[in-house]
Amino acid sequence: MAPGSVDLQFLDPPYNLNKRFGENSFTKKPVQEYTDWLGGGLNFLLPTVRPNGSVYIYGDWHTSASIFAAASERLNVRNP
Numbered sequence: 001m002a003p004g005s006v007d008l009q010f011l012d013p014p015y016n017l018n019k020r021f022g023e024n025s026f027t028k029k030p031v032q033e034y035t036d037w038l039g040g041g042l043n044f045l046l047p048t049v050r051p052n053g054s055v056y057i058y059g060d061w062h063t064s065a066s067i068f069a070a071a072s073e074r075l076n077v078r079n080p
Contacts, residue, residue: 001048002048003047003048004047004048004049004050004051005048005050006048006049006050006053007049007050007053007054008053008054008055008056009045009046009048009049009053009054009055009056010056010058011041011042011045011055011056011057011058012057012058013038013041013057013058013059013063013067014026015059015060015062015063016028016029016031016034016062016063016066031065031066034063034066035065035066035069035070036070038066038067038070038071039070039073039074042070042071042074042075043074046074046075055071055075057071
């Protein structure tokens with residue numbers, strides 16, 4: 001995707017659980033490692049969002065602290 005081409009980005013990262021996704025799997029990580037992993041994903045994806053665009057990140061209560069930590073370093077976080 002071209003840089004700055006996305007108005008709204010929906011992200012649904014794995015909820016830091018041991019989970020298989022077809023041929024792929026995700027292994028639960030310590031909290032800081034998961035936060036860093038999310039940050040790396042955001043670093044990769046955020047350049048596609050327009051300057052006035054929005055990002056919505058799905059999560060559960062187990063991962064909400066990591067989502068906030070990773071997102072607040074890169075975005076203006078607003079929780080509806």
